[in-house]
Amino acid sequence: MKIREVLFKNNWITPFLKKYFRGLVFAIFLGTLTMLCAGLLMFSAGYVISKSATKPENILMIYVPVLFIRIFGISRPTLRYIERLTSHNWILKITSELRKKLYLRLEKNAVALSERIKLGDLLGILNEDIGNLQDLYLRTIFPVLIAGALSVALVITAGVFSLTFALGLAFFLAVLVIVVPFVSYKVSVRSDERLKKYRNQLFSDLTDDILGLQDWILSGRKGDFLKSYRQAEENTRGEQKHLFSVARKRGLVLQLIFALLVVFLIFWSSSALKTGDAPNYIAAVVLMIFPLFDAYSPLSDAIVETQRYGDSVERLNELPEGNDELRTEKIVSDNLVIKNLTFGFSDKTVIFDKFNLSVKAGEHLAILGRSGVGKSTLASLVRGDLQPLGGTIKFGDVEVQKANNVEHKIGVISQSPYIFNTSVRSNVTLGNLEATDEEIWSALELVGLKTMIESLPNQLDEWVDEAGLRFSGGERQRLALARILLSDVQTVILDEPTVSLDPITENQLLKLFFERLNDKTILFITHHLLGISRMDRVVFLENGAVKIDGSPSELLDNNPDFKRLYQLDQGL
CATH class of the missing domain: 3.40.50.300 (P-loop containing nucleotide triphosphate hydrolases)
Structure with a gap:
């Protein structure tokens, strides 16, 4: 299931995005503001550190940046805390309604579901799929939208100083926001599909085996039962190891890209800032980029996991609709x-x-x-x-x-x-x-x-x-x-x-x-x-x-x- 279908073409995600749209926008705004404050804090700190190494002409040249450090230093954790309260309150409201919707649908179709869906599959829906939808908001929607809003703000700000700077920054951000997540998705999607399949099958098979455990033991096949379950667990762990390996390599690639971005900033600032207080701003601009790594590093994981969320949405969509409006x-x-x-x-x-x-x-x-x-x-x-x-x-x-x-x-x-x-x-x-x-x-x-x-x-x-x-x-x-x-x-x-x-x-x-x-x-x-x-x-x-x-x-x-x-x- 494509991400567009996951977000906008189902009756489990789309209705709540529309219903709580203002809360979503506010949470994204706070998240973007938090990352900007983190960048500006490092910018101010870099300037102060560099400026303090030289004899200042006026104490105000140090005092004002120190004041900014205090402002951004207080603003960043405060905004972060408010953003967490807002986003988690928002997601808990939606999760509560999702669970209520699921339980009502199960209650209204209990007999029909017992005919169509195995108990293990039902446990998988209750335990994993609703949790996946909650993660969809926290691990995909929020990081992607915050990174997107932050990228737009950074490119526009860079454009004020230099078109070359804006284009270069846009290139690196496009690699971080689009290229790396897309390549990660292509590399990991098959393993993630198999992992989801193994997990769902574990719920189904293990539930079935536990319900018939007495017959397994009485038939003298306890060893076969344990062997079957261990093999399923081993398959699951194998896929998890592969995904962890891909994630480690992806993390290394992201760090290399950020290193190249730092080099780019050093060269640009060295060539563009040549007079007066320029050396101090070079350090400030370079240090500013480091906190932004936290905004872009989760994107690849977020995009890779959309396949998992898509499977959950599909399974939930397959549940029969309630017909209360007809009753x-x-x-x-x-x-x-x-x-x-x-x-x-x-x-x-x-x-x-x-x-x-x-x-x-x-x-x-x-x-x-x-x-x-x-x-x-x-x-x-x-x-x-x-x-x-x-x-x-x-x-x-x-x-x-x-x-x-x-x-x-x-x-x-x-x-x-x-x-x-x-x-x-x-x-x-x-x-x-x-x-x-x-x-x-x-x-x-x-x-x-x-x-x-x-x-x-x-x-x-x-x-x-x-x-x-x-x-x-x-x-x-x-x-x-x-x-x-x-x-x-x-x-x-x-x-x-x-x-x-x-x-x-x-x-x-x-x-x-x-x-x-x-x-x-x-x-x-x-x-x-x-x-x-x-x-x-x-x-x-x-x-x-x-x-x-x-x-x-x-x-x-x-x-x-x-x-x-x-x-x-x-x-x-």
């Missing part, structure tokens, strides 16, 4: 109507094609089908977590993609509800932060957990282990049900909530679910028929369409396919 309506009716639904994760894998289904408010519907037929995908579409390619999904007259109260109308109990590493109270009130202790205890009693929670040392304030490991699978499902009861949603999706439980616990939980959620609309996604008799209606999905539809009793009496499926499931 302006409220779901009122609980009647669900799916009409001509078309959806697929790619053009070659169409899951639903002109799919139709309607569910009345309060109806208990079981959705059956083989693995991979799209049962859970349908639930995500109903929730609005995935966007259909065609057709509509409506509650009453409101399309779910345009509703802003989906979370308050539709609840989900999945196969493995997550229990957070916080208190029992915080876990239960996830869907209703305003719930009172009385309401919490009531919900826990309804799901059969009150006695167990009361036995804990701190009861509702007891800290839950990470991922809720202190609770059994059945207890985690009961906590999930308690969340639903406190949130008071009207439609509940049960996405195979008992798939990993033993038959006795499974039967108990399904009975509990259907009793406590009796007054709500239930979409019960399952792959077998336990609990089907409690449903008002059963649909069987096949090839993106409804193959079987009817009440359990009707289907058992009149549909041989369903009857055979029921017998197989019961082991008859």
Whole structure:
């Protein structure tokens, strides 16, 4: 990605450059002024040192430059401090908004992202890419603009004294600002690309391996795991060493260019300043250039790293856009109507094609089908977590993609509800932060957990282990049900909530679910028929369409396919 695209053709950098443009200009102005003060300080010091070596005709010839040394000596650190406060305040405001924008986008597209982006890649975006954008401002935009503004000021000032001086200075500054950074970019860009790739891959692979670490160990391949990771680390270090080598050579080149610039200044000042106080100004002009090295030396690194920033911008741009501006309506009716639904994760894998289904408010519907037929995908579409390619999904007259109260109308109990590493109270009130202790205890009693929670040392304030490991699978499902009861949603999706439980616990939980959620609309996604008799209606999905539809009793009496499926499931 080119630097122009990084800065001006994306929705992560450009909007904030425009929004905080005044702060950027002020920070650049302060940075330029700081470098000028540093140069003028050395100019004054050089003049005083040289002048002090000769007998002054008047004490004022020394006093006035000494006064300038004090002025510039105080101004430089003061302006530097103010510039740092201004620039860092500016960048922290932008970084805060960038993180907020990222987290909101992730929150609004959490389910879709889990389908498209691996956890390791997501960690890379959170950890590295936002940090890269922060560095883009501090390490690229500020140094480049300050160096550019300083170069213009120096060339104009030199032009006042001599056109030859201005042209010579412009040549050296062009080499420092344009030629060296461009050559550095060409030499380093491939290594920097590979380094970025290795780092991103490390996030992805290491996360995947850590999540499956138990299987690595149980399979006796711990050595292979460590070897693979060390090889990836070695590749990364190899690219880093190459970049460090290039940086050292570039630093040597920059110092040689500055040495030639000093020689140029000595020759020019020696030939142009020949009368009176000229020798003193020769030293002043030569010394003035040394502090400016700090303004030009970071430019090559800044330009080289634009490739890294470009990759980060590309990855962030690939995140799906939030659609909050479309979510302006409220779901009122609980009647669900799916009409001509078309959806697929790619053009070659169409899951639903002109799919139709309607569910009345309060109806208990079981959705059956083989693995991979799209049962859970349908639930995500109903929730609005995935966007259909065609057709509509409506509650009453409101399309779910345009509703802003989906979370308050539709609840989900999945196969493995997550229990957070916080208190029992915080876990239960996830869907209703305003719930009172009385309401919490009531919900826990309804799901059969009150006695167990009361036995804990701190009861509702007891800290839950990470991922809720202190609770059994059945207890985690009961906590999930308690969340639903406190949130008071009207439609509940049960996405195979008992798939990993033993038959006795499974039967108990399904009975509990259907009793406590009796007054709500239930979409019960399952792959077998336990609990089907409690449903008002059963649909069987096949090839993106409804193959079987009817009440359990009707289907058992009149549909041989369903009857055979029921017998197989019961082991008859």
